[in-house]
Amino acid sequence: MEWIAIRLSLRVASVATLVATPLGIALAWLLARRNFWGKSLLDALIHLPLVLPPVVTGYLLLLTFGRRGLVGGWLADHLGIVFAFRWTGAALACGVMAFPLLVRPMRLSIEAVDQKLEQAAETLGAAPLKVFFTVTLPLALPGVLAGMVLGFAKAIGEFGATITFVSNIPGETQTISSAIYSLIQTPDGDAAALRLVVVSVIIAVAALVGSEWFARRATARLHGN
Amino acid sequence: MLRVDVEKQLGEFSLSATFESEGRVTGLFGASGSGKTSLVNMIAGLLRPDRGTISIDGDILDDTGKAIHVQPWRRRIGYVFQDARLFPHLNVTQNLDYGRRMNRLAEDAAQRKRVTELLDIGHLLDRRPGKLSGGERQRVALGRALLAKPRLLLLDEPLGALDEGRRAEILPYLVRLRDEARIPMVYVSHDPAELRQLATQIVLLKDGRVTSFGGVKVLSG
Numbered sequence: 001m002e003w004i005a006i007r008l009s010l011r012v013a014s015v016a017t018l019v020a021t022p023l024g025i026a027l028a029w030l031l032a033r034r035n036f037w038g039k040s041l042l043d044a045l046i047h048l049p050l051v052l053p054p055v056v057t058g059y060l061l062l063l064t065f066g067r068r069g070l071v072g073g074w075l076a077d078h079l080g081i082v083f084a085f086r087w088t089g090a091a092l093a094c095g096v097m098a099f100p101l102l103v104r105p106m107r108l109s110i111e112a113v114d115q116k117l118e119q120a121a122e123t124l125g126a127a128p129l130k131v132f133f134t135v136t137l138p139l140a141l142p143g144v145l146a147g148m149v150l151g152f153a154k155a156i157g158e159f160g161a162t163i164t165f166v167s168n169i170p171g172e173t174q175t176i177s178s179a180i181y182s183l184i185q186t187p188d189g190d191a192a193a194l195r196l197v198v199v200s201v202i203i204a205v206a207a208l209v210g211s212e213w214f215a216r217r218a219t220a221r222l223h224g225n
Numbered sequence: 226m227l228r229v230d231v232e233k234q235l236g237e238f239s240l241s242a243t244f245e246s247e248g249r250v251t252g253l254f255g256a257s258g259s260g261k262t263s264l265v266n267m268i269a270g271l272l273r274p275d276r277g278t279i280s281i282d283g284d285i286l287d288d289t290g291k292a293i294h295v296q297p298w299r300r301r302i303g304y305v306f307q308d309a310r311l312f313p314h315l316n317v318t319q320n321l322d323y324g325r326r327m328n329r330l331a332e333d334a335a336q337r338k339r340v341t342e343l344l345d346i347g348h349l350l351d352r353r354p355g356k357l358s359g360g361e362r363q364r365v366a367l368g369r370a371l372l373a374k375p376r377l378l379l380l381d382e383p384l385g386a387l388d389e390g391r392r393a394e395i396l397p398y399l400v401r402l403r404d405e406a407r408i409p410m411v412y413v414s415h416d417p418a419e420l421r422q423l424a425t426q427i428v429l430l431k432d433g434r435v436t437s438f439g440g441v442k443v444l445s446g
Binding site for chain 2: 116117121124125126127138222
């Protein structure tokens, strides 16, 4: 049960992070570099899962992406993608919950890239998309990686939204957190729960140290050493 | 030939400049705050004029009347900034190659050799910009702009961030560039001595207006 939960958590968090990253980079760039109508609304929307009770986020996901939800029903009928009570749903819940933490370092690192360098690239013949991929993104890369690490750590630990949206089914949606929750409520589960607690602590600490390391790399990179 | 006839309102400051230049090096002279950099940014396409036209050899780059604004990356105008603006994540070789790669130009080893020799930067090729002195950075920035094969080169106080000794070190390279590279240049400076050595023609700018235009002797007037 423990290994199954750990493996599932790793899979759910990896998929959530990998899918959220391109979207996160795009939104981070938009928030860092563009002014448009509804920008603060978009910013608020991204941060909403951070302040909303996770059970509310999970319930909203169930209403939207459930089998009979507006989006969920369409996806199931037309593309055969089902989220409800599947590990994919756990990945969606973790992705949504991790998104604010993932976007923030990306946005800050893109903001820190000197726009004068982007102008210089333009005068050398680089169109905006090329400027982004050859100047902005490489210089923001440590922040992008830091965002991925933080998002991954958050996704690993997500509990409230996941259990509300996709329940707690061993082998399908039972991540480390929901496994610990189940074990604590089982008479002889303490030892197993404790082992999973140690694993979560290790993953969380590794993620924080990792993102700190990336932040330091970012500074070195921006100074061209 | 470069023709500029533009107006631009920047907050309280209004810029209105008209000039034509045929010379090899057009010196844009004026005190700081006279609008030199804004004018050069408009030629580069980084700033859009409110009204007017900019053209090179009859090729229209800006014409507000016809809603024409050629984007900076399509202008083929090189720009050397006061602060060099080398890409910190690329080494000197990669910085030099950047314009060629972006414009999909074929590799031109002879041109590359000429430019690195002219600017004396051959021994710096593997270094990152963070490991270069101010003068070296400025020479690499010059090389980077030249290797993109521009039809016009803009230099915005390229010596402005350097101390007296470094200036004396770079100036000869600029003179060589003028005499050997055969690319028309617009050279911005607030230092008359620098322009006397380099420019073949002067545009005098004061408070956003062109007050005089002509040979180097207008500097003494």
